[in-house]
Amino acid sequence: MDPVTHAASGALAMLAMPQRPATRWALPLAAFAAASPDLDILAASGPLQTLLLHRGITHALAAAPLMGLLLAILARPLWRYDTRNAWSFGGVWAFMMLMVLLHIWLDALTTYGTLVWLPFSGERLRLNAVYIIDLLMTLPLLWGIWHGLRQEKKRAQAQGAIPFPFQDTAGLTVSDGKPGVRLALFWSILLYPALALGCQIWHTQQMQASLAAQGRDIRQMVVLPDAFAPLFWRALYLEKLPARPADAPAWQTQLDPLLPPADRQEELVVRIRGLDALGRPHGQEETRVAAPSGLMTALARQSVACRTFDQFLLLPVITPLPEDQRTTDMPGASQWLLHDERFGSQLELVQKIMAMRPNAGIPFQLMVQMEPGNMGPRLLQERLYFSDSRRDSGWQAPRRPSQPAFLPWLAGLR
Structure with missing residues (x-):
């Protein structure tokens, strides 16, 4: 607030x-x-x-x-x-x-x-x-x-x-x-x-019933307030597809070798839909490639930053890292961007206003360099970047999680 x-x-x-x-x-x-x-x-x-x-x-x-x-x-x-x-x-x-x-x-x-x-x-x-x-x-x-x-x-x-x-x-x-x-x-x-809160619960129930009636396999859903709530809301839901669609991004084939074996068997996407006060959809349904849970778990085991960011995210999505943000330190590494869609809007006016921010962009970003390992990805480097506050860790080697001392544990520094 x-x-x-x-x-x-x-x-x-x-x-x-x-x-x-x-x-x-x-x-x-x-x-x-x-x-x-x-x-x-x-x-x-x-x-x-x-x-x-x-x-x-x-x-x-x-x-x-x-x-x-x-x-x-x-x-x-x-x-x-x-x-x-x-x-x-x-x-x-x-x-x-x-x-x-x-x-x-x-x-x-x-x-x-x-x-x-x-x-x-x-x-x-x-x-x-x-x-x-x-x-x-x-x-x-x-x-x-x-x-x-x-x-x-x-x-x-x-x-x-x-x-x-x-x-x-x-x-x-x-x-x-x-x-x-x-x-x-x-x-x-x-x-x-x-x-x-009552409106949020009602919208969630209505959206779940609507998608179930369409026969869609929804694994997780959250309804969020949009700007001008309670007049407008956003539904984010994780959907399992029966197979990879023909219009799937070509780069998904580059992601497959990095995934743990169990994640290669599932096709998961995050859908985003705007809702009005009566629960009626407005605008087009948007689709993002979901970051597989096995991938996030594997990264969290290797890095404090990845573990903390995973706990912060809500229905994380993954996309190749844009060229202007890539590092050339490890030319053979695969470079990816992880984030979520929580802080967006489905209202055109609000989207235009948000685009006028001095440092407009995805507010919270985790960039990773990975290569295939025996049972999943091997994390080589990571970078946390928060666009609005301009807080940037820079590219750095991951720090593995360990048991903190009492005082850091007490303060939540884990």
Whole structure:
């Protein structure tokens, strides 16, 4: 979820409290607390660290009490003895922990994937309910803040007070606007996410039934919010074909020798289809060559980067590496690009806007050099490249996975 939504949710939560400390720092501190887990990005020096740390340990449920404690210590104006209506330190700690949990909840609603179970599991939680920027969630939060502050200003003026923005005006008798504030908060963090999640489940069931009625062999499916969700959605599904189609890319024959024996017996593709609010398909069904699970498993055994990227991907696809990105270090090696279609759109307007990004391209890419081995591919070199952030590992030899020490394990660095 975007930083504005996170910060606004924290500020609105503070406004919704029955009574808050009478300090101008109350709302800014709440906004900072609700956005603070994303400070993990500052510790990521490269693409692999970004995958391991962003939405990592600072977003873990087990770390929420510690995060809340650190934020409570920083939020001294809320519990300082000379602050009118000051909360107890324990109350501030509980509030800050709730802000961290609120951040985790909002991130879990998106498609990126959040490592909420660290350090015990590296599985990502993604509910695929809301787009990463969703105005139906953000605008009510911003309206709630505006409404709450406006009502407090009116209340203060009615009593002859001169309010400072973000200052508490508790005890004045004019309506404080808290019903509107609480309604906006309830809509954005509970009701709207529940409705969006319900839509996602319904679309998934409808699409599964439709494809089953067509007699298609669907192995895995996920429905994702498109831009302007819940009006538009995207269905991604892994389909097994009875045989390689005549119009299959010619380069697939170059991939076959690299595959483990079991993967050579299956023809798998990833299909992409846009859906409207009623579940009706729109646009053309797109097809990508699926990255076989045996290939991904073989690469994950040989490389920490490949293992981490495999855990991050959603229905991975494979294609030959474009000529302008190839390396000449090993001329005989086969070079491939692995990614997924999670961050695209089936809406033409959104596609044009995304193409205007300064570093437009596939957001998260894994490039590999491979050669045939006895039981599958042998990984020679790898490169992680994230186009939007320009994080690039460069071509490097793979580092085999090993058992991490306790502290790296605790932080999710595996």
